[in-house]
Structure formats: C-alpha cells, structure tokens
Amino acid sequence: MKANIPDDNIKEVPVATAPNPAPSRRTFLRSVGLGGLGFGIIQAGCSGKDKPATGAKEIIQGFEETPEGEKVKGWVSISDRKIRMGIVGYGVCKFGAAFGFQNHPNVEIVAVSDLFPDRCAELAKACGVSKTYPSLEELVKDDSIEAVFVATDAPHHAQHCLEVLKHGKHVAVAVPAVFGSLEEADQLKEAVKKSGLTYMMFETSVFRSNLYSMRQLYLSGDLGEVVYSEGEYYHYMPEPIDSYKGWRIGLPPQFYGTHSNAYHIGVTGGSFTEVSCMGMKSIIKDFDVSANAFKNPFATEIAMFRTSEGAMSRMAVSWDTPGDHGERGRIRGQRGSFYEKYEGLGQELPDLGRPGLPEGVAAGGHGGSHGRLTDEFISAIIQDRSPMVDISSALNMSVPGIVAHQSALKDGELMKIPQF
Numbered sequence: 154m155k156a157n158i159p160d161d162n163i164k165e166v167p168v169a170t171a172p173n174p175a176p177s178r179r180t181f182l183r184s185v186g187l188g189g190l191g192f193g194i195i196q197a198g199c200s201g202k203d204k205p206a207t208g209a210k211e212i213i214q215g216f217e218e219t220p221e222g223e224k225v226k227g228w229v230s231i232s233d234r235k236i237r238m239g240i241v242g243y244g245v246c247k248f249g250a251a252f253g254f255q256n257h258p259n260v261e262i263v264a265v266s267d268l269f270p271d272r273c274a275e276l277a278k279a280c281g282v283s284k285t286y287p288s289l290e291e292l293v294k295d296d297s298i299e300a301v302f303v304a305t306d307a308p309h310h311a312q313h314c315l316e317v318l319k320h321g322k323h324v325a326v327a328v329p330a331v332f333g334s335l336e337e338a339d340q341l342k343e344a345v346k347k348s349g350l351t352y353m354m355f356e357t358s359v360f361r362s363n364l365y366s367m368r369q370l371y372l373s374g375d376l377g378e379v380v381y382s383e384g385e386y387y388h389y390m391p392e393p394i395d396s397y398k399g400w401r402i403g404l405p406p407q408f409y410g411t412h413s414n415a416y417h418i419g420v421t422g423g424s425f426t427e428v429s430c431m432g433m434k435s436i437i438k439d440f441d442v443s444a445n446a447f448k449n450p451f452a453t454e455i456a457m458f459r460t461s462e463g464a465m466s467r468m469a470v471s472w473d474t475p476g477d478h479g480e481r482g483r484i485r486g487q488r489g490s491f492y493e494k495y496e497g498l499g500q501e502l503p504d505l506g507r508p509g510l511p512e513g514v515a516a517g518g519h520g521g522s523h524g525r526l527t528d529e530f531i532s533a534i535i536q537d538r539s540p541m542v543d544i545s546s547a548l549n550m551s552v553p554g555i556v557a558h559q560s561a562l563k564d565g566e567l568m569k570i571p572q573f
C-alpha cells in the first residue's frame with residue numbers, strides 16, 4: 154500500500170523560517186531498563202511563523218522550554234566516548250538544532266546539511282560547526298560520521314534513514330518513521346535488522362512526564378493488564394503549517410498518529426492489531442479531495458484499535474477543531490488507571506522521576522522530551538543496546554495510522570494492521 158504523497162511536482166511552499174522482534178514484555182523491560190521512557194506543555198508542532206505581527210519573538214508551538222516540575226534522576230556519565238554525528242534538516246521547526254546534540258558531552262557534531270543553503274548555514278551556526286554538505290545524500294558519504302539525526306520532511310524519513318543505514322551509520326529520526334507506505338515499513342525493518350545498527354525514532358510523547366509515569370507503573374505491575382487506553386493529538390490548523398514541498402497540506406491526520414499512539418504503544422511495548430477509523434469531511438478548504446495531493450477529505454480521524462494484549466484503544470488526531478489542544482492520553486488497567494495521576498490497587502509505587510540530563514543539555518520542548526531523547530539515543534549507541542522507540546516500536550506507532558486512514562476512507566471498515 155503506497156499512499157498518494159506530495160511529490161516533486163508540488164510547488165515549494167515558502168518557509169519562513171539492534172534489530173528487534175516485536176518486543177515481548179520482557180525484552181521491552183530490558184530495553185527500557187537503562188534509559189526509561191517519558192508532560193508538561195500540551196502544544197505540539199510548529200506555528201510556521203518566525204515573526205509575529207506584534208514583532209515579539211513567537212515561540213514555536215511545542216518548543217517552549219519546560220521547567221522540570223518533578224524530581225528527576227541524576228545523570229551519570231557512562232563513557233568519555235564522543236559519537237561523531239551528522240545533523241540533517243533545518244526546516245520550519247528548526248528541528249536539527251532543537252534536541253541538544255550540540256551540547257551533549259558524548260557528541261561531536263562533524264557536519265550538518267539542509268538542501269537550502271541559508272538553512273544549512275543557520276544550522277551550522279546553531280550547532281557550532283563549519284563543515285556542511287548540500288544534501289543528506291552527500292553527508293552520509295563522510296566516513297568520519299558514525300550517526301545521523303534525520304530531521305527532514307516526514308515523507309522522506311524512511312528513504313533518508315535507509316540511505317543512512319546503507320552507509321553503515323546509526324540513525325535517529327523525527328516522527329513518523331514511515332509516511333503512508335507499508336512497503337517502506339518492511340524495507341526499514343529489514344535494513345535495521347541486517348545492519349545491526351542503532352535506529353531510534355524521536356517520538357516526543359514517550360518522555361512526557363505522564364507517559365513516562367504510566368510506563369513505569371505498567372512495568373512495575375501497578376496498572377495490571379491494560380484494558381483500555383486513549384490518546385489525542387489535537388492541533389487546530391485552519392491554514393497548514395509551512396513545510397518542504399507542502400507535505401502538511403491536506404495531511405491525513407492518522408498519518409501523523411505517533412504522538413497519540415505512543416500513549417498505548419509507548420506504555421506497554423505492544424502493538425495495534427486491527428482498526429476501525431472514522432473521519433468527517435472537513436470544512437477547511439485544503440481538505441477538499443481535489444485540493445490536496447493525498448486526495449484526503451478528513452482533518453479529524455478517530456481510530457478504534459484492538460491491541461496485541463486484547464485491549465481496546467481509542468486514538469484521535471484532529472486539525473480542524475479549535476479549542477482544547479495538545480498531545481496526551483490516559484490508560485486503564487486491571488490494577489489501576491492513570492489520568493494525570495495514579496489511582497488503583499498498587500501500594501508501593503515505583504520511582505516516577507524522569508531521567509536526568511548532562512549539564513548543559515536542556516530538557517527542552519515537547520514536555521521536556523528533547524534532551525532526554527538525545528541522551529537516550531547516544532547512551533544506546535555507547536551501551537550497544539536497544540534504544541527507547543527502537544525500530545519495532547517506531548513502526549508499531551507509525552504504521553497503524555496508515556491503515557487507520559485507509560479504514561476511514563472505507564467508512565470505518567475493520568482492517569488488519571501489519572505487526573512489527
């Protein structure tokens with residue numbers, strides 16, 4: 154199944170600015186053991202505007218620095234090794250420099266890239282390096298680079314990660330892992346498995362404090378078997394946020410379902426097995442089927458999933474409903490529930506504090522997730538272990554939305570979801 158995605162014929166929209174089988178509970182536990190998973194700010198995405206009319210500096214939604222509201226664990230240096238990194242992509246979200254790689258004690262940024270020379274130069278400045286390449290395809294040929302952070306446009310994530318892996322480098326990538334293509338999901342899974350290299354998707358929800366707490370409570374058994382979960386990513390966009398070649402114009406909501414899906418998959422480490430999803434024709438003009446490259450009529454899609462544990466999960470993504478917004482979720486198990494706090498049968502609860510960070514690395518935006526994702530990726534390489542949101546979890550968070558959108562186009566037909 155390959156979705157219609159914006160292609161090169163679409164005009165550029167000016168921008169202002171270790172292989173794993175689907176994890177069993179035990180393997181998931183092991184992979185989390187050294188890093189942990191991961192709420193604070195409930196806005197996500199980017200505004201797409203650099204300069205507001207008022208002249209005041211506008212903060213891109215989701216990128217606000219998050220004060221640490223809770224006690225965090227201390228950070229302990231595990232090595233003096235510096236991972237030699239390449240950073241690619243400085244689009245509207247300026248993601249290439251937003252995760253603190255440039256400040257991490259175990260990272261040396263060797264070079265950066267963006268297709269636009271001005272963005273490439275800005276990224277180099279933000280990362281404090283002088284070496285630049287005109288494209289990811291050129292950067293990956295640099296033998297001195299061990300790992301690459303791919304912060305390019307979503308439709309190219311899979312292709313770009315395949316390119317990085319082909320050149321023998323570890324890869325971290327912004328969400329989603331794949332964009333509308335089940336074939337690319339298979340290719341990516343195979344490539345990571347064959348390479349033995351570290352692959353991590355930077356799903357920001359997993360290090361939000363509420364999801365992090367849910368996960369610890371699941372792992373300690375205090376939630377019990379999960380019966381029901383729900384998650385939302387609500388982001389009102391009457392006009393699409395700018396994007397490279399317009400990939401956000403008419404974007405099928407569930408193609409971008411990782412932030413909500415993480416509120417189940419990122420807690421249990423399981424997967425969604427089938428889905429019935431519904432949409433409603435949007436009043437926003439870009440969601441006229443003739444107005445977008447996806448032929449997509451929906452700006453809100455509500456998915457009902459069956460999970461690999463036999464549980465039920467409702468995941469909502471909406472672009473056309475103003476008001477309450479953000480990325481969040483809740484979970485109900487046979488021993489307890491988590492609705493911003495734990496209530497249940499558990500008496501001696503685990504430590505819910507999120508991992509600490511090296512000096513100089515800010516927790517950053519999206520609920521204090523940025524720095525923690527970076528630290529997790531770098532630590533996983535150094536410790537030669539599976540990272541949080543490895544290839545299986547990344548695909549189990551990304552792929553269900555592709556099938557969910559197909560289900561919505563078929564008025565809620567129940568459809569099977571490939572398992573990773």
Ligand SMILES: NC(=O)c1ccc[n+]([C@@H]2O[C@H](COP(=O)([O-])OP(=O)(O)OC[C@H]3O[C@@H](n4cnc5c(N)ncnc54)[C@H](O)[C@@H]3O)[C@@H](O)[C@H]2O)c1
Pocket residue numbers: 168197198199215241242243244245246247248266267268269272287288289290304305306307309327328329355356357395396397398519
């Ligand atoms: N909470 C979150 O996790 C979150 C929030 C916002 C954005 N994102 C993700 O971050 C990514 C970046 O978002 P954005 O809004 O900045 O994207 P964008 O579309 O504005 O910019 C993408 C950039 O990638 C560059 N690029 C594309 N192909 C390239 C190549 N081959 N070599 C070098 N550079 C290349 C483009 O020149 C462009 O500047 C997206 O994938 C988006 O999904 C995630």
